[in-house]
Amino acid sequence: MTMLMFSSCYKKDNWSEPDARVYGNIIDSYTKKPLLTSQNDWSIRIWERSWKESTPINQNIPVKQDGSYNNNKLFAGSYDMLPVGGAFWPFVDTAKGVTYTKGGAQQDFTVTPYLQVVDLTATVTGTNLTLTCRIKAPKRTGLPNLVEVKPFISLTSFVGESNYINIAEYNDKRIQINKSWVDENGDVETSKLYTIGPLPVKSGYTYNVRVGANVNDTYKKYNYSEIKQVIVP
Numbered sequence: 001m002t003m004l005m006f007s008s009c010y011k012k013d014n015w016s017e018p019d020a021r022v023y024g025n026i027i028d029s030y031t032k033k034p035l036l037t038s039q040n041d042w043s044i045r046i047w048e049r050s051w052k053e054s055t056p057i058n059q060n061i062p063v064k065q066d067g068s069y070n071n072n073k074l075f076a077g078s079y080d081m082l083p084v085g086g087a088f089w090p091f092v093d094t095a096k097g098v099t100y101t102k103g104g105a106q107q108d109f110t111v112t113p114y115l116q117v118v119d120l121t122a123t124v125t126g127t128n129l130t131l132t133c134r135i136k137a138p139k140r141t142g143l144p145n146l147v148e149v150k151p152f153i154s155l156t157s158f159v160g161e162s163n164y165i166n167i168a169e170y171n172d173k174r175i176q177i178n179k180s181w182v183d184e185n186g187d188v189e190t191s192k193l194y195t196i197g198p199l200p201v202k203s204g205y206t207y208n209v210r211v212g213a214n215v216n217d218t219y220k221k222y223n224y225s226e227i228k229q230v231i232v233p
Contacts, residue, residue: 020100021072022046026063026083027110030138034067035088035111036224038152038160038212042085044069044109049097050077060084065158074100081107087214087221088113089139114143114215117225119193122209124232128198129153133211133225135191137181144215146184150174150222151196152210159208161222169200178216201232 028035043060061071063086081095088111098107116136123130131151137143151173152164164170173196177184185191194211201207207230212222 018073018075019102020074020076021070021102021104022061022074022079022081022098022100022107023070023072023104024068024106024108026067026069026086027108028067029110029112030116035086035113036226037063037065037067037086038162038222038224039065039158041160041162042083042219042221045082045084046074047080048075048077049080065160072104076100076102081109083109083111085219085221086111087115087217087219087223112139113223114139114217115213115223117149117211117213117223118190120211120225120228122228122230124201124230125198127201127203127232129201129207129209129230129232130195130197130199131209131211132193132195134193135213135223136189137185137191138189140181140187140189143181144217145180146177147214147216147220148174148176148178149194149196149211149213151199152212152224153199153201154208155205157208157227159210159227160212160224173197173199201230203232206231 026035040062043062045058047056047058061069063069079098095107118134120133152159154164208227210227211225214220214222
């Protein structure tokens, strides 16, 4: 019997794994604090500019719920950067020529949210939860129409459009507006009080809750209230 032996040759890849890092915070221009958002709901878009010979392909770095972002698996080089897809006015300057190194480059951005969701209260009566809040629009000229005010409820610390209990009993309680700010509230900065509920909850459970409000722009993402923890006896 004749046995045929096959062998293969390979060339070792001498390229190192990418280990450059970029990180930072998205700052709310009103509060001067990191923007309240939902986990991985929108992103920082980056374009590598180190190579002039070809058109750069963009990548996206997701923004975390606490308004921060971080990626330590990038190739070292020069990048342009821009927050995209979030619930904020689009006049944000592109950060150009940010140098990524293994030691890390911090790049913060300041954005102006379309809306603020304030004065959140969460009240439990028996096994029913009621939420109240107001929304603010400090900048109203050119503001897209309001879409809705919606409750977000989660059993984890992550709560928002990317992680919530998606059931009719909660979704049907959203307040649909679909009109301009002025038609809904008049030319004032702060809205009337919105009440959402009652929402059914279970005894012995701990919930994390917040309220989001959005406008009819390209992305229809939400501006959020703070998160409150609700313990149901």
